[in-house]
Amino acid sequence: MNILQRRDKKDLLFDIFNYSLMVFIIFIVIYPIWYVIIYSLNDGVDAMQGGIYWWPRVFTLENYKAVFTNTGIINAFYITILKTIIGTIVHVLFTGMVAYAFSRSELIGRKFYMIMGTITLFFGGGLIPYFLLIRNLGLFDNFLVYIIPAMFNFFEAIIFISFFRSIPNALEEAAKIDGASYFTIFFRIILPVSLPVVATIALFHGVYQWNDYFTGVIFINNPNLQPIQTYLYRIIAQSSANQMLNLMPGSIATRTVTSQSLKMATMVVTTLPIVFVYPFLQKYFVKGVMIGSIKG
Amino acid sequence: MDFKGEVLEYTNYSNRRMGNIKRFLRKLYLQRDLQIMALAGAIWMFIFNYIPMYGLVIAFKDFNIVKPISDAPWVGLKHFIEFVNDDNFLNVLTNTLGISLLKLLIGFPLPIIFALLLNELTSLKFKKAVQTISYLPHFLSWVILGGIIINWLSDIGLINDILIKMKILKEPISFLGDPQYFWWIAVISDVWKELGWSAIIYLAAIAGIDPEMYEAAIIDGASRLQKIWYITLPAIKPTITILFILAVSGIFNSNFDQILVLRNSLNASASDVIDIYVYRMGIQNANYSYATAAGLLKSIVSMILLLIANEISKRLNETSLF
Numbered sequence: 262m263n264i265l266q267r268r269d270k271k272d273l274l275f276d277i278f279n280y281s282l283m284v285f286i287i288f289i290v291i292y293p294i295w296y297v298i299i300y301s302l303n304d305g306v307d308a309m310q311g312g313i314y315w316w317p318r319v320f321t322l323e324n325y326k327a328v329f330t331n332t333g334i335i336n337a338f339y340i341t342i343l344k345t346i347i348g349t350i351v352h353v354l355f356t357g358m359v360a361y362a363f364s365r366s367e368l369i370g371r372k373f374y375m376i377m378g379t380i381t382l383f384f385g386g387g388l389i390p391y392f393l394l395i396r397n398l399g400l401f402d403n404f405l406v407y408i409i410p411a412m413f414n415f416f417e418a419i420i421f422i423s424f425f426r427s428i429p430n431a432l433e434e435a436a437k438i439d440g441a442s443y444f445t446i447f448f449r450i451i452l453p454v455s456l457p458v459v460a461t462i463a464l465f466h467g468v469y470q471w472n473d474y475f476t477g478v479i480f481i482n483n484p485n486l487q488p489i490q491t492y493l494y495r496i497i498a499q500s501s502a503n504q505m506l507n508l509m510p511g512s513i514a515t516r517t518v519t520s521q522s523l524k525m526a527t528m529v530v531t532t533l534p535i536v537f538v539y540p541f542l543q544k545y546f547v548k549g550v551m552i553g554s555i556k557g
Numbered sequence: 558m559d560f561k562g563e564v565l566e567y568t569n570y571s572n573r574r575m576g577n578i579k580r581f582l583r584k585l586y587l588q589r590d591l592q593i594m595a596l597a598g599a600i601w602m603f604i605f606n607y608i609p610m611y612g613l614v615i616a617f618k619d620f621n622i623v624k625p626i627s628d629a630p631w632v633g634l635k636h637f638i639e640f641v642n643d644d645n646f647l648n649v650l651t652n653t654l655g656i657s658l659l660k661l662l663i664g665f666p667l668p669i670i671f672a673l674l675l676n677e678l679t680s681l682k683f684k685k686a687v688q689t690i691s692y693l694p695h696f697l698s699w700v701i702l703g704g705i706i707i708n709w710l711s712d713i714g715l716i717n718d719i720l721i722k723m724k725i726l727k728e729p730i731s732f733l734g735d736p737q738y739f740w741w742i743a744v745i746s747d748v749w750k751e752l753g754w755s756a757i758i759y760l761a762a763i764a765g766i767d768p769e770m771y772e773a774a775i776i777d778g779a780s781r782l783q784k785i786w787y788i789t790l791p792a793i794k795p796t797i798t799i800l801f802i803l804a805v806s807g808i809f810n811s812n813f814d815q816i817l818v819l820r821n822s823l824n825a826s827a828s829d830v831i832d833i834y835v836y837r838m839g840i841q842n843a844n845y846s847y848a849t850a851a852g853l854l855k856s857i858v859s860m861i862l863l864l865i866a867n868e869i870s871k872r873l874n875e876t877s878l879f
Contacts, residue, residue, distance in 0.1 A: 525704075
């Protein structure tokens with residue numbers, strides 16, 4: 262044991278370097294997020310003078326009041342929450358159910374289904390044919406565009422399949438003797454014992470739904486149907502170039518700058534749910550990426 | 558009378574066949590629920606994966622949105638030739654490759670180094686904390702990060718503020734308004750977002766190394782660097798190889814979500830990558846056939862690259878993706 266724990270001066274030096282580097286990395290990761298928080302808690306007009314680094318200078322909750330009284334933002338949050346909850350439930354149940362069928366060796370045509378799925382991992386139509394399809398399906402400006410095209414994913418089905426195949430058969434046989442249908446077996450027996458993989462897929466999909474802005478950008482024109490990420494994207498993308506032009510020295514417009522602090526407060530509210538659930542969910546994410554990397 | 562036997566035989570045969578079909582139908586009937594589930598998946602894939610694949614034919618046609626695809630006249634490679642000869646082609650290609658190569662050069666090795674350094678931390682609690690914090694940015698959307706980056710890099714943003722206070726700059730620079738900075742902004746922000754997340758796979762590979770190897774090396778008097786060089790790196794080489802093949806084949810894919818947020822009319826000459834070009838031409842300008850051709854050309858080249866990278870790696874390292 263003594264030999265194993267031996268450290269010399271060089272080791273110590275390396276440790277000091279390594280630990281400092283890691284502290285630096287933590288700082289680099291956290292600081293931008295912290296900055297948005299303090300900016301959002303600072304008076305908007307005051308913030309534009311710069312010089313806010315560690316703590317709000319003129320503390321105010323006005324920005325948050327503005328966020329929570331803006332009907333456009335509130336509605337966008339509502340859409341985001343709705344699409345995240347419905348989208349995740351539908352995705353997990355549907356992908357899980359199809360994967361369950363694909364995982365049964367008695368399934369007639371199993372090979373065909375698996376080949377059909379595997380091809381989708383390598384080939385796709387790309388943006389334009391997909392866009393035209395969604396348009397033809399009438400999903401334009403339709404809430405279902407968040408749900409139906411995201412219902413299934415063969416890659417995640419593979420993760421489910423490999424898990425389902427590891428479940429001992431005895432569990433199902435007993436149910437089958439009792440005359441249970443496959444649907445009953447899936448919902449009553451398989452899903453409950455697959456909680457770890459269900460949680461992993463649900464979390465991945467939940468984060469996708471929460472963060473996705475592009476679906477809203479191309480398929481939604483109705484402002485009442487856009488999620489918060491699309492809302493933010495539209496503010497950011499539309500104003501960034503203009504802002505840079507307008508904010509050349511001497512032409513600083515107060516309105517733009519307060520919109521900056523409002524944007525920051527909205528960003529904080531948008532991000533907080535993820536930051537809060539993150540530590541609890543972290544182990545699932547890691548598990549998911551492991552399974553994914555083995556399969557991929 | 559003679560053929561009675563034949564008839565009998567035939568009936569027997571047909572009975573057997575009927576029996577097979579019956580048995581098959583019975584099996585199918587018994588698993589009807591299972592078939593419904595599987596078919597639901599197959600129908601979904603048919604609609605959302607296979608119809609768009611068929612939709613690729615518009616790259617070879619003059620597609621008009623008011624008519625169905627089958628009515629559009631064939632034009633062969635017209636759109637491909639047009640794309641390759643377009644004034645934007647070279648610029649789009651340069652931007653795509655420039656950003657991707659920089660990402661490969663910087664964003665590929667850094668997670669490996671990060672994983673190796675994390676693995677050298679003696680305090681497990683600290684290691685876990687660093688890891689947990691380092692993946693956090695992966696779960697934030699590009700809209701949020703884009704919002705932060707645009708704020709920081711604006712004339713009155715944090716970066717200019719600090720650079721001016723440190724007397725490095727006299728006048729603020731509009732970083733996102735100047736094409737010369739765009740590639741670096743894209744690369745650095747991408748590394749910031751994905752460093753921790755990309756390291757997970759390497760950490761898992763490192764965790765799978767037999768600890769006895771290290772113990773033996775220590776007894777032999779190996780230094781830390783030697784342990785990393787002679788044990789850890791060779792052990793994770795297959796993982797590195799596979800991720801490298803994937804990274805090389807993805808060189809024509811840009812991070813669309815990222816660039817769409819960070820681009821603007823002022824930096825367009827540096828931020829127009831193939832994916833953005835397809836989006837601009839196809840969705841914004843409704844030039845469907847042309848944009849599809851550009852996208853398809855990209856996918857084909859990517860596929861070829863994947864096969865080449867895979868083949869080279871198979872010969873050199875005996876590790877390959879397939």
